[in-house]
Amino acid sequence: MTDTHVAAPRKTAGAPEPDAPRNQALARAALLLLRGRTLVVLVILILIFSAISSEYLTQSNLILMTKHVAINAILAIGVTFVILTGGIDLSVGSIAGLASMVAGGLLFKGLNMPGGTVFFSVAVVIVLGIAVGALVGALNGVLITRFKVAPFIATLGMLYVARGLAQLHSNGGTYPDLAGSAARGNEGFHFIGVDSLLGIPVAVWIMVLVAVAAIVVTTKTPFGRRIFAVGGNERAAVLSGIRVNRVKIAVYVISGACAALAGLLLTSELGAAYPDTATTYELNAIAAAVLGGTALAGGRGTIIGTVMGAFVIGFLSDGLVLVGVSTFWQSVVKGAVIVFAVITEQAQQRLQSGLTKRTA
Amino acid sequence: MSFLEARGVSKNYGGVRALKDVTFTAYRGKVNVLVGENGAGKSTLMKILSGSEQPSSGEIVLDGEPVVLGSPRAAQALGIGIIHQELSLFPNLSIAENMFAGRELRRAGRFVDAAAQKRRTREVLGRLGQDRLDPDTLVGDLPIGQQQLVEIGRALLEDVRVLIMDEPTSALSNHEVDVLFEVMADLRSQDVTVIYISHKLDEFRRIGDWVTVFRDGALVAHESMDKTDTGWIVRQMVGRDPDSLYVRNSSPVGEILLDVRGLRVPGTVRVDDVSLTVRAGEVVGIYGLMGAGRTELMETLMGMRKAAAGEVKIKGRLEGYGTVQARMAAGLALVPEDRQRDGLVQTMSVRDNILLATVARFTRAGLLSGGAEQRTAEAKVRELAIRMPGLAATVTALSGGNQQKVVLARALLTEPVVLLLDEPTRGIDVGAKAQIAALMAELAARGFGVLFISSELAEVIAMADRVLVMARGRITAEFTAQNVTEEALVTASASDSVLEATP
Numbered sequence: 001m002t003d004t005h006v007a008a009p010r011k012t013a014g015a016p017e018p019d020a021p022r023n024q025a026l027a028r029a030a031l032l033l034l035r036g037r038t039l040v041v042l043v044i045l046i047l048i049f050s051a052i053s054s055e056y057l058t059q060s061n062l063i064l065m066t067k068h069v070a071i072n073a074i075l076a077i078g079v080t081f082v083i084l085t086g087g088i089d090l091s092v093g094s095i096a097g098l099a100s101m102v103a104g105g106l107l108f109k110g111l112n113m114p115g116g117t118v119f120f121s122v123a124v125v126i127v128l129g130i131a132v133g134a135l136v137g138a139l140n141g142v143l144i145t146r147f148k149v150a151p152f153i154a155t156l157g158m159l160y161v162a163r164g165l166a167q168l169h170s171n172g173g174t175y176p177d178l179a180g181s182a183a184r185g186n187e188g189f190h191f192i193g194v195d196s197l198l199g200i201p202v203a204v205w206i207m208v209l210v211a212v213a214a215i216v217v218t219t220k221t222p223f224g225r226r227i228f229a230v231g232g233n234e235r236a237a238v239l240s241g242i243r244v245n246r247v248k249i250a251v252y253v254i255s256g257a258c259a260a261l262a263g264l265l266l267t268s269e270l271g272a273a274y275p276d277t278a279t280t281y282e283l284n285a286i287a288a289a290v291l292g293g294t295a296l297a298g299g300r301g302t303i304i305g306t307v308m309g310a311f312v313i314g315f316l317s318d319g320l321v322l323v324g325v326s327t328f329w330q331s332v333v334k335g336a337v338i339v340f341a342v343i344t345e346q347a348q349q350r351l352q353s354g355l356t357k358r359t360a
Numbered sequence: 361m362s363f364l365e366a367r368g369v370s371k372n373y374g375g376v377r378a379l380k381d382v383t384f385t386a387y388r389g390k391v392n393v394l395v396g397e398n399g400a401g402k403s404t405l406m407k408i409l410s411g412s413e414q415p416s417s418g419e420i421v422l423d424g425e426p427v428v429l430g431s432p433r434a435a436q437a438l439g440i441g442i443i444h445q446e447l448s449l450f451p452n453l454s455i456a457e458n459m460f461a462g463r464e465l466r467r468a469g470r471f472v473d474a475a476a477q478k479r480r481t482r483e484v485l486g487r488l489g490q491d492r493l494d495p496d497t498l499v500g501d502l503p504i505g506q507q508q509l510v511e512i513g514r515a516l517l518e519d520v521r522v523l524i525m526d527e528p529t530s531a532l533s534n535h536e537v538d539v540l541f542e543v544m545a546d547l548r549s550q551d552v553t554v555i556y557i558s559h560k561l562d563e564f565r566r567i568g569d570w571v572t573v574f575r576d577g578a579l580v581a582h583e584s585m586d587k588t589d590t591g592w593i594v595r596q597m598v599g600r601d602p603d604s605l606y607v608r609n610s611s612p613v614g615e616i617l618l619d620v621r622g623l624r625v626p627g628t629v630r631v632d633d634v635s636l637t638v639r640a641g642e643v644v645g646i647y648g649l650m651g652a653g654r655t656e657l658m659e660t661l662m663g664m665r666k667a668a669a670g671e672v673k674i675k676g677r678l679e680g681y682g683t684v685q686a687r688m689a690a691g692l693a694l695v696p697e698d699r700q701r702d703g704l705v706q707t708m709s710v711r712d713n714i715l716l717a718t719v720a721r722f723t724r725a726g727l728l729s730g731g732a733e734q735r736t737a738e739a740k741v742r743e744l745a746i747r748m749p750g751l752a753a754t755v756t757a758l759s760g761g762n763q764q765k766v767v768l769a770r771a772l773l774t775e776p777v778v779l780l781l782d783e784p785t786r787g788i789d790v791g792a793k794a795q796i797a798a799l800m801a802e803l804a805a806r807g808f809g810v811l812f813i814s815s816e817l818a819e820v821i822a823m824a825d826r827v828l829v830m831a832r833g834r835i836t837a838e839f840t841a842q843n844v845t846e847e848a849l850v851t852a853s854a855s856d857s858v859l860e861a862t863p
Contacts, residue, residue: 220727222720229716232705238664239702240717240770241688299707 027351034348038292038308041337042315049319056322063201067269069314070207071262073307075281076288077214078258080306081251083289084218086231086298087151089255091140092285094162095133096263096278101166103129103264104175104273107186119184126192130260136162137256141249159282167275174274178267193268203265207307210258214303227251231298287334288313291341293348312337363388363553364409364440364522369418371404378404380577381418386522386570389551391544393564393585396574396597400789402557403445405574406524409555410442411435422522439521443528445557447511451500456481458499459514484513487546489539503651505532512540522553533649533815534850541567559789561590562818573597597790608801608822608841614640616676617691617809618778623660623670625833631657632833634670638778638809643800645824646813648853653833654813655697658782662694663687675777688717691777695767695784697813703767704755711737711751713766718773740769744799761792768799779803781812785819797823817846829853 033040050057075092082089106125110117120128136158143154180186195202218224229237230247237244262281267273292309294301316337320330364386371379379401386392394402407413409420411429419426422438429435432442449458456477465480467473481495488509499507508528515523532540544554544567558564564571571588573581573596581596618638625631631653638644648654659665661672663684672679674690681687696702705713714737715722722732737751744765748758755766764784771779781800785793800810800823814820820827827844829837829852837852839845 216727222723222728225712225716225719225728228708228712229705232707233701235702236705236716238684239662239694239696241685241774242716243685295707299705 031348031351034344034351037341037344037348038305038312041341042308042312045312045315045319049315049323052323053319056319061318061322063199063204065315065318066204066311067201068318069310070201070203071265072281072284072288072314073207073310074210074258074262074265075278075285076292076306076310077210077303078255078262079282079285080289080292080294080301080303081214081218081227081254082151083286083294083296084227084231084298084301085248085251086234087144087248087251088155088286088296089137089140089252089259090152090155090282090286091136091158091162092255092259092262093278093281093283094159094166095136095256095259096266096281097166097275098136098162098169099129099133099260099263100267100273100277101169101175101275102132103189104178104267105169107178107180107189108175108273110184119180119186121185122180122188122191125186125189126264129264130257133256133258133260133263134253135256137252137254137259138249140256141252144252145245145248163275163279166277170273170275172275174272176272178271178273189268190271191268193265193270203269206261206265210261211303211307218303223247223250228299231300233299284313287338290345291338293341293345295345309341361388362386363423364555365421366405366409366415367419367421369405369408369415369420371401371408371413372416378577379408379415382574382577382579384572384579385582386553386555388553389548390569391548391554391556391567393568393571394555394557394574395559395561395564395571395593400574400597401577402574403526404577406442406526406555406557409435409522410440410524436518439519440524441515441518441520441522442524443512443515443526445526445528447504447507449499449507449511452498454496454498455485455493455502455510456495458510459484459495459517461514480517481513484516485509487516488513488543505536505651508532509536509540512543516543520547520552522555523547524555524557526557527559528556533651534853535649537563560816561593562816565590594790610801611641611805611807613642613825614807617674618661618811619673619676620661621671621673623657623672624668625653625656625660625665626668627656629653629656630833631660631667634830634833634835636811636828636835638811640777640807640809641804643804643810643812643823643825645820645827646811646830647815647817647820647827647849648813648830649815652830652853654830655782656833657830658694658780658811658813661687661780662692664694688774688776691775692780693717693771693774693776693778694780695764695771695782697782697786699760699763699767704763706754706756708755709752710741710746710748710755710758710766713755714740714769714773717770736773737769740773744769745795759788759792761788761795764788764792764796768796772803776808778809778811781810783813783815785814785816793819817849820849821846 046057055061075096079089079092103125106120106128110119140155140158143149144151178189180189192202192206197205218227226237226242226247229240229242230244234244263278266277288309289301289306290296290309291312292302292305292307294306313334316334317330320333362385366382366384369379369382370377382401382405384405396402404413408415409429411432411434420429421427427438429440450461453461456474459481460477465473465476478495485491485493485495490506490509493506499510502510512528528540544556547554556564556568565585568585571583571585571593572579573593575597616637617640620634620636623631623634629651634657646654656665660667663682663686667682674692677690679686679690700706705716711733715733719728722729722736734751741748741751746762746765746769748762755763758766784796784800788796800812804810821844825841827839827849828835829849831853837848839848
């Protein structure tokens with residue numbers, strides 16, 4: 001068939017204004033800067049803090065800060081999956097706490113079975129801990145899809161329930177010693193949170209693994225494409241044959257599993273499991289995702305952006321501590337940075353749609 | 361007598377000239393019709409005349425006086441009102457609250473006078489033939505046609521001297537259009553200057569006094585309506601002969617591809633005991649008023665709604681699961697009525713939208729193969745002649761007709777045997793309509809079955825081999841291309857309009 005569309009291309013409609021190309025180039029440059037703004041902010045932060053404190057840019061401090069970043073980054077990656085579908089997960093901090101207590105309990109006092117107390121190897125404990133997180137995430141997903149509870153409410157409820165379960169697990173107490181023993185065959189839990197490989201903490205390696213896996217899933221798989229479709233327009237996704245409920249449950253499972261993994265890293269680092277582990281960490285995680293350009297409305301965002309967001313939050317907090325800013329001011333600065341990030345995100349969207357319209 | 365005039369008006373957006381030296385005249389006490397394809401410049405001119413855009417050059421003359429319309433508020437103050445194509449209502453507020461939004465009637469200078477608002481709302485609704493509508497009803501609970509009437513009512517509340525209507529009938533049933541035209545005739549007799557933008561040739565010829573045609577940002581013709589005919593108008597709009605507008609399907613008819621028996625869907629808009637067949641190579645149209653259950657029928661066939669009874673056979677095999685996935689696998693694909701709401705993922709690129717339903721096919725070892733995706737999308741873009749800045753552009757950068765083709769491309773990629781199209785030409789311009797019509801005929805020639813919904817008589821008559829008429833959820837009549845007439849369709853569809861069906 002022939003192209004019978006008759007409207008002439010608009011570009012030929014008149015002579016372009018002389019300064020149009022330069023404006024366009026400026027707009028493109030500004031857009032590039034806005035797209036990479038998380039990186040820009042990070043570089044600026046590093047420059048400022050290293051100017052104030054000579055300790056900031058040392059290898060040991062960078063490694064330490066990155067290790068702090070790792071835990072929030074893993075939480076934030078999980079939350080990003082949920083936010084991309086247009087949902088929200090407020091329960092990740094509590095899930096981390098619950099996973100911490102489950103794993104801590106298994107290592108410290110074992111599992112009471114009819115035949116006596118059983119101890120599992122560290123690998124099995126880690127798998128079980130992550131499974132608990134995935135299970136709680138699945139419960140979130142079922143509440144949201146089958147029972148039509150709004151994600152904010154469902155996961156707010158789970159924030160309390162999971163935290164309560166964590167406290168019930170030890171009756172509020174701490175499992176103080178997770179070193180295990182050779183006799184029980186459960187030594188080595190410190191590996192994931194304390195040890196290093198090739199000079200870099202294992203926790204950082206794990207963050208890298210999780211991030212790479214998440215990037216592949218979101219950008220290179222049909223499932224990833226469906227996540228963006230569900231968040232971009234749920235009705236269109238349904239009509240395209242996407243099983244929307246399955247996608248939604250899956251992202252809460254991923255979020256729960258990531259949260260549990262972060263909880264285990266934190267527990268390993270501390271060498272003890274206590275029920276308040278990772279309290280309010282959900283807020284840092286959501287902040288990292290938003291800072292990295294993930295739209296809370298869903299359908300827009302990247303894993304790499306989230307990781308960068310986690311770096312900004314982590315490097316900012318540690319930098320403020322290093323130069324001796326009071327914790328109260330740290331809070332103020334962090335909040336301002338998050339709001340500023342959202343403002344620039346909107347500027348980017350405006351500029352972007354302006355440019356595509358002009359070239360259309 | 362000229363009342364509102366644009367003299368030598370141009371408008372540039374960046375380097376693009378959307379309006380080129382347009383001199384347009386609207387006459388007092390007349391219905392001045394504006395036609396032209398999408399992007400022809402009519403909406404831009406209306407934005408200038410209603411104060412929401414400023415001209416790059418040229419002047420506006422109102423009642424003999426040059427005026428500056430610096431903002432919509434300034435235009436309103438001069439008595440220029442506009443009804444936009446997109447509804448700007450608050451679905452969470454009642455009809456009365458919507459009517460007075462931003463200009464609430466006050467009591468004691470402070471409190472909203474809800475009783476007076478309701479009284480005035482009732483008057484206006486009465487004028488629009490909607491006396492049975494309760495002013496307390498939430499606008500979100502109204503069918504879209506009645507929402508449109510609320511929007512019109514809002515403009516009528518003010519004393520307007522010029523009323524601009526940008527495609528107000530696109531969502532109205534025939535009965536509602538009649539009511540609107542009565543209101544327009546009423547306004548005309550009160551010396552109000554009406555400027556009426558429309559795509560529907562058969563409609564505006566009934567009401568218009570003057571017709572002005574736009575093409576590519578320029579005014580190409582201005583004529584008294586009774587000196588024109590439909591062919592002349594279409595020729596001015598597209599710059600060619602209208603005979604080529606719709607291509608009739610003439611392919612031989614084959615086996616039955618879709619066989620629906622006794623389909624029932626409960627609900628406020630129901631589907632009641634519908635049976636129909638679509639054969640290979642056949643284009644079947646469903647005509648009916650809004651609320652007749654046409655969209656509900658399509659959505660049920662596609663598995664988006666659950667049927668209470670009835671069976672659906674596709675290529676002779678009963679499809680009993682009734683989920684979107686099962687129906688898609690069996691060979692149905694739906695191009696929905698509301699592209700923005702049900703069709704497009706606005707945050708995604710053109711390419712990702714085209715491939716959305718079939719993305720799992722383009723994988724190697726579980727990972728998406730960018731090359732295969734790109735090739736498939738490019739092939740579809742060529743096949744359907746989709747005009748776009750690029751496959752990576754966001755889909756919202758495309759025109760309505762090209763967005764529709766993106767949704768169509770996605771449906772075709774699922775390799776359907778029967779294609780369901782719900783108002784496929786709604787809201788797109790004449791040129792794009794012709795293309796969509798040609799595509800439907802071509803698909804039939806390739807052995808697809810095509811089942812489409814249309815509210816436009818001329819279109820359904822020109823395009824369908826068989827026309828089914830729906831009213832109140834039932835199929836009330838069936839015609840062939842040989843024996844169908846406009847009168848017969850209207851009679852069969854009008855037995856129960858949407859207004860009676862709404863509680």
